[in-house]
Amino acid sequence: MRQPRLRLQFLLNVSAPQSASAPDLAAEKLLAATTAVGWVRDGMRVGLGTGSTAAPFITLLGQRVREGGLRIEATATSRASEELARQVGIPLLEPRRGLRFDLTVDGADELDAQLRLIKGGGGALLREKVIATASDYLLIVADSTKAVGQLGRFPLPLEVVPFALPWVMDAVADLGGAPVLRMDKQNPLEPAHSDQGNLLVDCHFQQIEDPAMLAAQLIVIPGMVEHGLFLGLARAAVVAQGGQAQVWRPGQAPVAASEFTALP
Numbered sequence: 001m002r003q004p005r006l007r008l009q010f011l012l013n014v015s016a017p018q019s020a021s022a023p024d025l026a027a028e029k030l031l032a033a034t035t036a037v038g039w040v041r042d043g044m045r046v047g048l049g050t051g052s053t054a055a056p057f058i059t060l061l062g063q064r065v066r067e068g069g070l071r072i073e074a075t076a077t078s079r080a081s082e083e084l085a086r087q088v089g090i091p092l093l094e095p096r097r098g099l100r101f102d103l104t105v106d107g108a109d110e111l112d113a114q115l116r117l118i119k120g121g122g123g124a125l126l127r128e129k130v131i132a133t134a135s136d137y138l139l140i141v142a143d144s145t146k147a148v149g150q151l152g153r154f155p156l157p158l159e160v161v162p163f164a165l166p167w168v169m170d171a172v173a174d175l176g177g178a179p180v181l182r183m184d185k186q187n188p189l190e191p192a193h194s195d196q197g198n199l200l201v202d203c204h205f206q207q208i209e210d211p212a213m214l215a216a217q218l219i220v221i222p223g224m225v226e227h228g229l230f231l232g233l234a235r236a237a238v239v240a241q242g243g244q245a246q247v248w249r250p251g252q253a254p255v256a257a258s259e260f261t262a263l264p
């Protein structure tokens with residue numbers, strides 16, 4: 001079947017900048033995604049992230065597969081990304097034992113200088129963490145709003161088994177996380193569900209002083225399936241600001257992405 005041609009112009013027009021001084025986030029996301037696509041090599045197994053920065057990466061990767069003959073195989077971190085990957089002609093692999101990825105490219109809601117992340121704003125944190133953990137290289141693609149001095153302003157998402165919800169919320173409140181059940185954007189009277197059918201709880205910590213300690217406290221709450229702290233997983237991030245893309249690596253000074261012709 002003939003695949004639709006997707007143009008950069010289309011991607012750039014996803015959303016217009018808010019004002020003359022506001023950053024053009026769609027253009028920054030596209031720049032980060034374009035940079036990452038340039039580092040994908042023939043024969044790679046690729047994990048496909050979820051969200052508005054991962055989406056142009058998937059679209060552009062599909063373009064390289066269709067028009068440039070790039071041979072890759074991929075697994076997506078959400079139904080939405082899987083659907084997009086199919087539309088743009090990326091061959092997909094089902095989960096199976098022993099399957100690992102050379103590279104996963106995914107977005108983030110917050111990242112700090114040590115490349116500790118908050119993820120899950122799009123509700124895909126469980127599959128995202130599974131695929132990130134099964135990857136030799138997790139590359140984050142991000143617009144300029146995602147880089148922070150300290151994690152926590154973005155509410156930390158949790159995926160929660162429905163039966164356990166009240167007790168998980170009590171436990172998170174005891175940790176100072178002000179939990180809020182996420183509602184469905186299309187149907188605001190109903191709770192949102194993950195691709196696994198679980199509930200999503202957004203925890204308003206404001207500041208997370210010690211992400212590793214918080215992760216250890218969260219993971220032992222029964223019924224809390226996964227949390228959105230991704231610690232020690234990301235090898236590098238492409239952070240776009242205006243027309244410049246920088247490579248961030250844990251604890252290192254940012255470097256212009258143009259310095260790298262392959263994965264940093």
Ligand SMILES: O=C(CO)[C@H](O)[C@H](O)COP(=O)(O)O
Nearest residue numbers: 051052053107120121122124
């Ligand atoms: O974790 C995620 C989805 O679960 C996304 O990577 C995160 O929300 C960033 O999304 P976007 O690139 O749209 O800002």
